[in-house]
Amino acid sequence: MDKRLRVAMAVGDVGGISPELAAKIVADPSANADDLMIFADRRILEEGAEIADVEITIPTISIDQLDGPLPEGTFLIDLANCDPANVKRGEASYEGGLASVQNFRAVLLAVNAGYADVAFFTPFNKSAMRLAQADYVDEIGFIDATIHPKESGREFNVLDEVWNARVTSHIPLSAVASRITEDRVFDSLCLTDKTMKAAGFEAPRIGVAALNPHAGDGRNFGTEDDDIIHPAIERAQAANILVTGPVPSDTVFVRATRGEFDAVMTMYHDQGQIAMKLMGFDRGVTLIANYPFPIVTPAHGTAYDIAGKGIADLGATRNAVNLGRKLALMDLGGSRDACGEALSVLVARALDRTRIWEAA
Known part of the structure; x- marks a missing residue:
């Protein structure tokens, strides 16, 4: 039997299709080979499930519960960092960009510290992220500034x-x-x-x-x-x-x-x-490689034009999770952070608005 992995998922831009894609992949039977550790606001994931017309029943833990044992299987870490009432669907916003930055940083820190095997995110919108963090350029620069690797990464697109x-x-x-x-x-x-x-x-x-x-x-x-x-x-x-x-x-x-x-x-x-x-x-995957762990996402964008319609195709999202799993099982190698920090400390760092950009 294949090793069961843990995939840390950051829910991406809330103004686009990311919430419904996140809900769909949680509800998708093909994702059951792995455990998903989801970083997002609970309200956003629930709204995504409503849009996608899927039912998801998973344990939810709050920030103040992170020092206890983590649940088995798939679960949500509720960062409580984005009220859907403050985000207009189909548009870039400061609130959506800030949540994306925080969710992504939490995932990177958690995987780098060994709490999961794969880093995965549903699509971000760079314009929204720059509203929250003016010097945000792209994911590679953000990853480098967050986990301080020995070498920078490089993007690959994978289609079949x-x-x-x-x-x-x-x-x-x-x-x-x-x-x-x-x-x-x-x-x-x-x-x-x-x-x-x-x-x-x-x-x-x-x-x-x-x-x-x-x-x-x-x-x-x-x-x-x-x-x-x-x-x-x-x-x-x-x-x-x-x-x-x-x-x-x-x-x-x-x-x-x-x-x-x-x-x-x-x-x-x-x-x-x-x-x-x-x-x-609807099938392509972006792999950000040359890091100690796989970082994957659908190759398409946030699709503001169809946000909230429940018609977003899950194909690329499913392929991204599967590619991350494949690479993690093959073990790309490389050293991760051995600081041994508690997950609660890492999440607090991810949410700290005074440290949005951690300069290398």
Whole structure:
């Protein structure tokens, strides 16, 4: 029988579909292979269950009960940090952003201290989070500032058996070319190979997307593909990584879907995201890797346009939990915080509004 894991779940932006997705995954029989430790306001989860038309009956513990024994199975830690009456559905808000920041920090601290095996969150809205924390940029920066890892992480998108890695991520398009260096491309290839092997790929085949049209067309449309990306690929090949490229970005995903590549490494965020979401918007997963534990979420967003309608698709959420479980069972390795702090102390830190951003 497979090991039973504990997945720590942060309920994401309350103005979008996150509450109903959280309720649906709690009620979903496929999630019963694991125990869910949910960090949220009880009222938000109850509202999500009403929207989703599902019934959830799980133990709830308050903050002042955290020093006692934790319940068995799935349970909710009621952070009492977001009154639904103060949040307008379908909009970014300070209240929703603050709850997202607090829920996420609580999950990261709890998993890093060994209280759970996987960190999982339903979709956040960065605009809302910046209303609560002006210097919030993205999840990776927040994770680094919260658990202080030895190395920073990197985002991957996973759709069925096709992975997407990136050399750059949340930066302006105008800054991409200057951030593409031989070392950065090479390091990204090494991390992609390492992460995919940890996920069970014996020898992942990676196709590298070119930066410029037609891979530079013999230097007619830019020199980066010949002068920067190609040398990095040769270094990776010398390190026994199965990598091909640079491949024109308008065909590289076609070749991947036909089975030629297990992963496509793109140079910037939307170069891969557009293709992956077009191929399977309701199935894709975002994995934040290179940390001591898996961090996963659906690849889609908060979907303000359908919030409160009860029609949010659970597919990507279910796939995220399943991928987190798979990676945790394979043990990505790495050292976690050995401070031995009580869960009550960690949750108090997560809720402390004077320490919204913990500078590394």
